[in-house]
Amino acid sequence: MVLSIESSCDDSSVAVTRIKDNKLLFHRKISQELEHAKYGGVVPELASRLHAEALPRILEEAKEYFSELKAVAVTNSPGLSVTLVEGVTMAKALSISLKIPLIGVDHLKGHVYSLFIDKPTQFPLTVLLVSGGHTQVMEVQSLEKMEVVARTLDDSFGESFDKSAKMMGLPYPGGPEIEKLAKGADPLKHPFTIPMSQSKLIAFSYSGIKNAVRLAVQEAKDESDYPDIAASFQHIAVAHLTQKLKKYFKTHVPKTFAIVGGASANLYLRDKIEALLKPHGASLLLSELKYCSDNAAMIGRVGVEMYRDKKFSALKDLQVSPKSQI
Numbered sequence: 001m002v003l004s005i006e007s008s009c010d011d012s013s014v015a016v017t018r019i020k021d022n023k024l025l026f027h028r029k030i031s032q033e034l035e036h037a038k039y040g041g042v043v044p045e046l047a048s049r050l051h052a053e054a055l056p057r058i059l060e061e062a063k064e065y066f067s068e069l070k071a072v073a074v075t076n077s078p079g080l081s082v083t084l085v086e087g088v089t090m091a092k093a094l095s096i097s098l099k100i101p102l103i104g105v106d107h108l109k110g111h112v113y114s115l116f117i118d119k120p121t122q123f124p125l126t127v128l129l130v131s132g133g134h135t136q137v138m139e140v141q142s143l144e145k146m147e148v149v150a151r152t153l154d155d156s157f158g159e160s161f162d163k164s165a166k167m168m169g170l171p172y173p174g175g176p177e178i179e180k181l182a183k184g185a186d187p188l189k190h191p192f193t194i195p196m197s198q199s200k201l202i203a204f205s206y207s208g209i210k211n212a213v214r215l216a217v218q219e220a221k222d223e224s225d226y227p228d229i230a231a232s233f234q235h236i237a238v239a240h241l242t243q244k245l246k247k248y249f250k251t252h253v254p255k256t257f258a259i260v261g262g263a264s265a266n267l268y269l270r271d272k273i274e275a276l277l278k279p280h281g282a283s284l285l286l287s288e289l290k291y292c293s294d295n296a297a298m299i300g301r302v303g304v305e306m307y308r309d310k311k312f313s314a315l316k317d318l319q320v321s322p323k324s325q326i
């Protein structure tokens with residue numbers, strides 16, 4: 001078995017995955033959302049302290065598996081350095097005390113493998129990763145061959161939901177809040193402009209929409225206007241993604257397309273992407289809802305692949321990095 005640890009942002013999570021069949025045997029996650037909600041976003045130092053408290057508690061629960069562990073896998077990039085280091089330190093301690101090898105996992109590869117937690121891998125894949133830290137399209141041939149073909153120039157998709165929610169006094173994380181508020185409201189009430197629609201560049205930008213939302217919130221007569229603002233924002237945020245993807249598909253027709261990352265839970269986004277794929281006959285692959293947001297099960301799934309390939313790191317070589325290896 002491989003034990004995996006995730007602490008790249010505000011979720012402390014541990015999983016145990018069986019190597020012979022990738023079966024997830026143990027999975028716990030303690031989310032810090034409530035603690036960060038009062039600040040309207042993740043406070044890195046607070047997150048780091050909460051990981052230091054939560055991880056040993058969850059590891060204690062996983063103790064019965066310790067004698068059967070063949071390796072310990074841990075997210076070492078990308079993410080907040082001060083929170084990544086909590087998981088990595090814990091993993092190094094386990095590696096030393098249990099005398100098992102250490103595996104450093106890239107969090108973004110984890111999100112891709114969240115698609116395969118309970119099924120075999122399926123490549124090639126065109127993947128849209130939408131999370132709080134990332135918005136990018138990747139061409140994925142294998143665990144080792146992942147190429148970013150489009151990315152955001154500024155804010156991420158999830159971050160724009162978080163910031164817009166904050167402007168309307170909604171708690172963190174804002175994505176599910178905005179989606180809920182937008183339900184049944186008018187997505188065309190506020191005709192926000194789609195970013196970069198005149199540009200040939202296949203890339204994303206979310207900082208402009210945020211400012212348009214700020215103005216709409218300032219001009220709102222009261223909170224009863226917020227559902228239409230939320231719906232109009234969500235509509236444009238998704239339209240920006242689909243417009244750029246449509247352009248990209250003109251030269252790169254996908255066979256199988258996947259959406260991963262915390263924001264892939266958004267049902268409005270899923271519907272629009274599904275409609276976009278239809279004329280291409282491409283199928284849509286999604287993670288189970290519980291594996292969309294950050295979790296150690298997806299890190300463990302990568303961990304078992306890396307274990308098979310003997311992709312181990314020496315203790316002194318495994319460092320944390322805010323940047324992805326992809």
Ligand code: KG4
Pocket residue numbers: 009130131132133134157158159161162173174175176179261262263264265266267292293294
């Ligand atoms: O992948 P994730 O858990 O953490 C990162 O790696 O960033 O993604 C969290 C992000 C947050 O910005 C959150 O607001 C967003 O995903 N999110 C959503 C939805 N659920 C979560 N955004 C839009 N709609 C949702 N339903």
Ligand code: ZN
Pocket residue numbers: 107111131132261262293294
């Ligand atoms: Zn993530």
